[in-house]
Amino acid sequence: MCLAIPGKIVKIYTENGLRMGHVNYSGTISEACLEYVPEADMESYVIVHAGFAISVLDEEQARQSLETWDEVTDHLKKQGYTVENAPLTDKTKKD
Amino acid sequence: MKYIDEFRNPQAVKALVHEIKSISTQKWVIMEICGGQTHSIMKNGLHQLLDGVVELVHGPGCPVCVTPLELIDQAVEIASLPNVIFTSFGDMLRVPGSSKNLLEARSEGADVRMVYSPLEALKLAREHLDKEVVFFAVGFETTAPGNAMAIAQAKKEGLTNFSELISHVLVPPAMTALLSSETNRVQAYLAAGHVCAVMGWEEYEPIAAQFRVPIVVTGFEPLDLLKGILMTVQQLESGKHVVENAYPRAVARKGNQQAKALLQSVFQTIDRKWRGIGIIPQSGWALTPEFAAFDATLKFETGHIKTQEPKECISGEILQGIKKPNQCPAFGTLCTPEHPLGATMVSGEGACSAYFRYHKEV
Numbered sequence: 001m002c003l004a005i006p007g008k009i010v011k012i013y014t015e016n017g018l019r020m021g022h023v024n025y026s027g028t029i030s031e032a033c034l035e036y037v038p039e040a041d042m043e044s045y046v047i048v049h050a051g052f053a054i055s056v057l058d059e060e061q062a063r064q065s066l067e068t069w070d071e072v073t074d075h076l077k078k079q080g081y082t083v084e085n086a087p088l089t090d091k092t093k094k095d
Numbered sequence: 096m097k098y099i100d101e102f103r104n105p106q107a108v109k110a111l112v113h114e115i116k117s118i119s120t121q122k123w124v125i126m127e128i129c130g131g132q133t134h135s136i137m138k139n140g141l142h143q144l145l146d147g148v149v150e151l152v153h154g155p156g157c158p159v160c161v162t163p164l165e166l167i168d169q170a171v172e173i174a175s176l177p178n179v180i181f182t183s184f185g186d187m188l189r190v191p192g193s194s195k196n197l198l199e200a201r202s203e204g205a206d207v208r209m210v211y212s213p214l215e216a217l218k219l220a221r222e223h224l225d226k227e228v229v230f231f232a233v234g235f236e237t238t239a240p241g242n243a244m245a246i247a248q249a250k251k252e253g254l255t256n257f258s259e260l261i262s263h264v265l266v267p268p269a270m271t272a273l274l275s276s277e278t279n280r281v282q283a284y285l286a287a288g289h290v291c292a293v294m295g296w297e298e299y300e301p302i303a304a305q306f307r308v309p310i311v312v313t314g315f316e317p318l319d320l321l322k323g324i325l326m327t328v329q330q331l332e333s334g335k336h337v338v339e340n341a342y343p344r345a346v347a348r349k350g351n352q353q354a355k356a357l358l359q360s361v362f363q364t365i366d367r368k369w370r371g372i373g374i375i376p377q378s379g380w381a382l383t384p385e386f387a388a389f390d391a392t393l394k395f396e397t398g399h400i401k402t403q404e405p406k407e408c409i410s411g412e413i414l415q416g417i418k419k420p421n422q423c424p425a426f427g428t429l430c431t432p433e434h435p436l437g438a439t440m441v442s443g444e445g446a447c448s449a450y451f452r453y454h455k456e457v
């Protein structure tokens with residue numbers, strides 16, 4: 001119930017007086033209610049929870065976060081640490 | 096996937112872990128409130144990467160786990176009535192009640208249906224005007240906007256055959272209750288990103304100030320969690336205790352204004368019982384008198400059903416961060432996801448099931 005991931009709005013329409021949309025998660029399309037995100041438009045990334053978009057992803061903020069992490073990684077490398085690109089252990093794959 | 100894979104980048108994970116280790120002078124006890132975060136931590140082994148620096152204790156933030164037994168019993172009672180279509184999110188169907196769960200009620204003839212959104216339940220009500228359609232409205236502040244919308248919409252459309260069995264719980268009162276407890280070990284909180292996406296984080300500021308604990312709004316991907324932990328440890332090391340946001344791409348200070356406005360008109364704050372914990376004052380939502388006609392407990396008069404919880408299960412202590420699942424004698428033997436004794440084993444977000452799936456050996 002609680003793991004909402006961002007998806008892209010690919011269709012917006014009205015149904016029973018409610019603003020609804022189709023949200024694309026890498027090819028899987030789900031329906032979501034967009035009443036709570038009036039600012040969201042086609043192509044916006046939204047976070048959907050139990051059928052309702054509750055937040056529009058701030059793409060500028062996402063980019064900034066990623067940049068800071070790149071800086072942290074570069075800084076470490078410069079200090080001589082090896083930050084090898086080993087995958088995280090995803091234990092689901094074992095089961 | 097865009098905006099997901101980048102937040103799982105293993106190089107940056109290593110770098111952030113290194114950063115956290117390099118600034119820690121002692122082992123800090125940090126609670127992640129949300130069950131979704133517990134799962135992400137266990138799945139990605141973050142607790143092992145941080146071993147020795149940070150102890151992550153798992154909070155009560157799984158709606159399925161804290162829905163009290165008597166609400167499950169009420170749900171089974173209502174679902175078993177003739178002429179009722181009972182709808183629920185999938186993960187509530189297997190939660191054991193005192194005699195049976197909703198799936199068992201269905202196998203005995205009850206019309207129980209799984210839905211992904213309360214709007215699907217509302218659709219059923221439109222299509223079956225001769226039946227009563229009831230939706231099991233559980234959850235934290237995250238599912239509340241949807242559940243409130245379904246009720247407001249039913250009222251607008253004049254649908255009198257729709258109601259909700261409501262078991263809404265709120266995060267800040269639970270945080271306060273945990274910090275006030277004599278057994279509290281928690282020194283800082285990672286606040287659940289999606290709860291804050293709805294509510295914002297201003298309501299956490301008095302808690303951080305009163306109990307002198309850092310609270311950092313945190314997302315769900317490995318890098319989001321580590322960033323939240325890093326900011327928390329930075330505060331702990333420098334003796335600060337404020338609310339900060341480590342998840343700015345999804346959460347704004349004031350949250351979602353539209354959702355908050357509707358929540359305020361549909362719900363009022365009441366005392367709520369939490370499974371395994373007991374009553375926490377002013378920790379839940381019920382419908383305001385204006386919407387009382389949509390309250391299934393009143394409509395079907397099930398409010399008298401009160402149930403005591405089984406003694407064996409220590410999920411209450413687990414939900415309060417006092418014990419870990421593997422300290423339960425029933426863990427993995429008498430109690431498994433196939434045959435759960437308590438709600439923390441049923442739900443995919445429960446700490447017991449997270450340990451069972453990812454961490455049996457420890």
Ligand code: SF4
Nearest residue numbers: 408410423430437447
């Ligand atoms: S392992 Fe089962 S019995 Fe033990 S605390 Fe968890 S849910 Fe309860």
